[in-house]
Amino acid sequence: MTRSDQWKFYLxxxxxLASLWTLWPTFQFYSLPPQERQAVLQARPSQATSExxxxxxxxYAKLREKAIKLGLDLQGGMYLLLEVDTSKLGPAEAKNAxxxxxxxxxxxxxxxxxxxxxIQRQGxxxxxxxxxxxxxQERAKALxxxxxxxxxxxxxxxxxxxxxxxxxxxxxxxxxxGGAAPDSAAPDSVRHPFTSKLLxxxxxxxxxxxxxxPIVDNMIRSLNADSTFLSDAQFAWDAHDTDVQGRTARGLYxxxxxxxxxxxxxxxxxxxxxxxxxxxxxxxVSFNLTSxxxxxxxxxxxxxxGRRLAIVLDGRIQSAPNIQEKIPRGQGSxxxxxxxxxxxxxxxxxxxxxxxxxxxxxxxxxIGPSLGQDSIERGIHAGAVGALLVVxxxxxxxxxxxxxxxxxxxxxxxxxxxxxxxFHATLTLPGIAGIVLxxxxxxxxxxxxxxxxxxELRNKRTVLAAIETGYARxxxxxxxxxxxxxxxxxxxxxxxxxxxxxFAITLxxxxxxxLITAVGISKMIFDAWSVRRKLTSISI
Amino acid sequence: MFQILHGVNVDxxxxxxxxxxxxxxxxxxxxxxxxxxxxxxxxxxxxxxxLIEIQVTPPVHADEVRRAVDQAGYRGAEIQELSRPGQFLIxxxxxxxKASPGPLIAQALTSQKVGEHVDVLRVESVGPRVGNELxxxxxxxxxxxxxxxxxxxxxxxxxxxxxxxxxxxxxxxFITLGALSLANKEITLTVVxxxxxxxxxxxxxxxxxxxxxxxxxxxxxxxxxxRVMNIAINETLxxxxxxxxxxxxxxxxxxxxxxxxxxxxxxAMLVGVVFGTYSSVYVASGLALEVQLWLERAGxxxxxx
Numbered sequence: 001m002t003r004s005d006q007w008k009f010y011l012x013x014x015x016x017l018a019s020l021w022t023l024w025p026t027f028q029f030y031s032l033p034p035q036e037r038q039a040v041l042q043a044r045p046s047q048a049t050s051e052x053x054x055x056x057x058x059x060y061a062k063l064r065e066k067a068i069k070l071g072l073d074l075q076g077g078m079y080l081l082l083e084v085d086t087s088k089l090g091p092a093e094a095k096n097a098x099x100x101x102x103x104x105x106x107x108x109x110x111x112x113x114x115x116x117x118x119i120q121r122q123g124x125x126x127x128x129x130x131x132x133x134x135x136x137q138e139r140a141k142a143l144x145x146x147x148x149x150x151x152x153x154x155x156x157x158x159x160x161x162x163x164x165x166x167x168x169x170x171x172x173x174x175x176x177x178g179g180a181a182p183d184s185a186a187p188d189s190v191r192h193p194f195t196s197k198l199l200x201x202x203x204x205x206x207x208x209x210x211x212x213x214p215i216v217d218n219m220i221r222s223l224n225a226d227s228t229f230l231s232d233a234q235f236a237w238d239a240h241d242t243d244v245q246g247r248t249a250r251g252l253y254x255x256x257x258x259x260x261x262x263x264x265x266x267x268x269x270x271x272x273x274x275x276x277x278x279x280x281x282x283x284x285v286s287f288n289l290t291s292x293x294x295x296x297x298x299x300x301x302x303x304x305x306g307r308r309l310a311i312v313l314d315g316r317i318q319s320a321p322n323i324q325e326k327i328p329r330g331q332g333s334x335x336x337x338x339x340x341x342x343x344x345x346x347x348x349x350x351x352x353x354x355x356x357x358x359x360x361x362x363x364x365x366x367i368g369p370s371l372g373q374d375s376i377e378r379g380i381h382a383g384a385v386g387a388l389l390v391v392x393x394x395x396x397x398x399x400x401x402x403x404x405x406x407x408x409x410x411x412x413x414x415x416x417x418x419x420x421x422x423f424h425a426t427l428t429l430p431g432i433a434g435i436v437l438x439x440x441x442x443x444x445x446x447x448x449x450x451x452x453x454x455x456e457l458r459n460k461r462t463v464l465a466a467i468e469t470g471y472a473r474x475x476x477x478x479x480x481x482x483x484x485x486x487x488x489x490x491x492x493x494x495x496x497x498x499x500x501x502x503f504a505i506t507l508x509x510x511x512x513x514x515l516i517t518a519v520g521i522s523k524m525i526f527d528a529w530s531v532r533r534k535l536t537s538i539s540i
Numbered sequence: 541m542f543q544i545l546h547g548v549n550v551d552x553x554x555x556x557x558x559x560x561x562x563x564x565x566x567x568x569x570x571x572x573x574x575x576x577x578x579x580x581x582x583x584x585x586x587x588x589x590x591l592i593e594i595q596v597t598p599p600v601h602a603d604e605v606r607r608a609v610d611q612a613g614y615r616g617a618e619i620q621e622l623s624r625p626g627q628f629l630i631x632x633x634x635x636x637x638k639a640s641p642g643p644l645i646a647q648a649l650t651s652q653k654v655g656e657h658v659d660v661l662r663v664e665s666v667g668p669r670v671g672n673e674l675x676x677x678x679x680x681x682x683x684x685x686x687x688x689x690x691x692x693x694x695x696x697x698x699x700x701x702x703x704x705x706x707x708x709x710x711x712x713x714f715i716t717l718g719a720l721s722l723a724n725k726e727i728t729l730t731v732v733x734x735x736x737x738x739x740x741x742x743x744x745x746x747x748x749x750x751x752x753x754x755x756x757x758x759x760x761x762x763x764x765x766x767r768v769m770n771i772a773i774n775e776t777l778x779x780x781x782x783x784x785x786x787x788x789x790x791x792x793x794x795x796x797x798x799x800x801x802x803x804x805x806x807x808a809m810l811v812g813v814v815f816g817t818y819s820s821v822y823v824a825s826g827l828a829l830e831v832q833l834w835l836e837r838a839g840x841x842x843x844x845x
Binding site for chain 2: 073081360361362363364365366367368370371374375378379381382383385386387389390393394397429430432433436437439440443444447448451455473476477480481483484485487488489490491492494495496497498499500503504507
């Protein structure tokens with residue numbers, strides 16, 4: 001071996017050892033039994049209760065970080081692209097709103113307990129959320145998307161409400177009659193277009209049958225659009241349906257426009273099952289206010305004894321209890337017809353605060369875990385069969401030289417996986433396709449070289465000369481081929497999204513490594529082989 | 541040495557007009573299919589809308605699923621039965637601002653007792669605006685990828701060759717697009733990735749042949765261009781066939797065993813690899829020869845004056 005050959009050899013050994021070392025955690029992780037693997041994914045050292053547990057969890061967290069992760073398409077999970085609707089905010093508020101929303105959503109997901117969530121800002125007003133693994137997807141979506149604006153508003157008195165209803169009736173009666181008031185002989189539905197849709201005579205809490213809810217809701221919308229009409233009061237629906245003589249109906253309240261206090265004063269919130277004395281075991285949420293909020297709450301309740309205080313969440317009335325007396329301690333509760341999960345969600349969103357603006361899901365990709373499992377099995381199966389077929393072909397067609405090509409191929413894949421582990425990249429199904437195509441390119445490189453060597457041998461060159469010229473002449477073509485494929489992968493990386501980028505990244509890394517393994521390392525093996533044995537013929 | 545295709549001596553260039561005719565016919569079929577289908581069939585990635593894959597156990601008839609989906613308020617949804625019994629793909633048009641229809645449809649199926657258990661395997665919901673953006677991104681990616689390749693080929697080879705390479709490239713991608721249209725497959729993000737990979741492979745194959753033509757035209761200066769090209773193609777033929785064959789093997793494995801998600805990607809690759817191999821021999825070299833002959837004729841014409 002010449003001196004430079006020795007160097008190449010040592011470099012190769014270092015390359016192989018470094019790759020194996022980088023891949024060791026991945027190997028460790030995937031050879032764990034499924035339950036322990038789940039534990040590794042869930043591990044959060046900050047939540048450890050003892051020193052030994054903390055050490056164990058830290059080890060888990062480190063293992064998790066170093067192992068190649070599977071994409072959502074392979075392990076199941078959820079991909080959500082949210083858009084923060086900043087249209088109703090001022091420019092200064094809008095600027096902060098997206099970052100605030102991201103932090104709040106981060107907080108909520110953290111409390112929900114998802115392993116390895118990824119929450120990133122994207123562009124001006126978007127948030128990209130990736131939640132891998134098994135989870136209740138509908139619940140997660142409800143948790144993320146809820147604005148959770150909690151407000152405390154005073155319910156208007158009966159007289160105030162009646163006055164408002166009269167004005168609303170007159171307003172719609174005129175509108176329906178082309179500006180003139182209908183005469184007193186007209187039927188009730190004409191004289192009172194609004195109140196005739198209500199079931200009860202109580203004005204502060206009206207009841208509307210389910211089938212009339214959309215009609216009344218439309219009327220309220222047109223009132224809201226008329227900025228002069230509802231200056232200090234507003235209509236608000238009950239969050240839950242009620243049952244009126246066997247028919248479903250919904251409550252409609254008249255409340256003050258201004259909130260007396262907001263959810264930002266909530267310090268903590270818990271789901272409780274013992275809040276409603278009449279319905280033991282019914283889930284609800286109790287909350288504690290900050291000291292400032294507590295004082296404010298005391299003032300509000302003290303000044304309004306005998307009136308009703310509505311607890312409004314995202315514009316819907318959760319409950320509207322009577323204020324019996326001044327409540328000095330900052331404590332309250334929300335009850336209603338919640339399921340336990342809904343109450344749990346509510347406590348989480350109250351704790352983590354309201355989103356500064358509503359968010360909309362504009363792109364969603366959900367892969368159920370069973371499909372994920374199916375994809376990975378099929379993907380790996382297909383990849384393995386494809387690779388095996390290629391290996392078999394190379395061995396049969398090129399014999400000993402085929403062995404060299406296969407060694408180069410194995411080193412290529414080893415290096416590619418090690419790079420993915422090193423860069424904390426995620427393996428996706430398109431990524432597997434990228435690996436398979438890398439195999440194709442790697443084989444092509446060796447085919448180019450071997451066919452060239454065969455030609456040179458046919459031209460009666462010696463083995464050594466044939467190898468030298470074969471590599472030298474094939475090299476230019478190989479570089480051209482790699483550069484063009486790399487160029488198109490770079491374009492995919494820059495402009496592509498999600499799945500396309502995963503494909504392009506694996507393909508690019510694979511191609512670059514291929515230049516080292518299929519050209520450099522295979523040449524080194526050939527050199528060592530032919531020089532050492534002083535070969536006069538070669539198995540190719 | 542175990543060899544295939546050694547010492548072949550085919551006069552490829554003599555039959556180039558036949559190849560031009562064949563390519564023209566393929567392109568024409570692709571155009572007709574695209575026109576009849578009203579352009580490429582874009583998937584939800586690009587049009588917006590939702591794709592829901594469900595598993596109903598025990599398996600039911602597609603009509604039952606359709607009825608339930610209609611009831612859920614998604615009239616006109618496309619229902620496709622997948623290869624596994626009880627698996628369906630439901631495609632729903634985009635709806636402004638509405639939440640993903642996955643749970644609604646699953647609920648409708650369960651409440652109407654279609655099967656005993658309904659499992660939502662996959663939901664892809666893309667808002668119309670995001671669809672537009674993704675389409676823009678895909679077009680940009682294709683444009684720049686092809687642009688980069690063309691610039692590179694333009695720098696490395698002279699104009700005669702570049703034209704052949706460019707036409708071969710578009711030929712392969714376009715025919716693959718036509719094949720997707722004929723098979724009524726959707727253009728999704730992954731299919732776009734496949735089209736670009738085909739472009740990469742196609743240019744790769746072409747370059748290998750061109751490299752050899754260039755090398756041979758230096759050593760065989762006196763020979764007619766058509767003969768030089770034939771020699772170069774014949775010499776690289778075994779490499780072309782072997783490489784295409786190995787890529788073909790892996791793509792066939794992906795196509796038959798890779799499962800639903802990668803199926804269309806593999807289909808596009810399959811078509812692309814076959815046409816890419818053919819076009820590097822015939823379309824690219826054939827055109828390069830035409831350009832060369834045309835230049836020579838023009839040169840002679842000028843010389844005689």
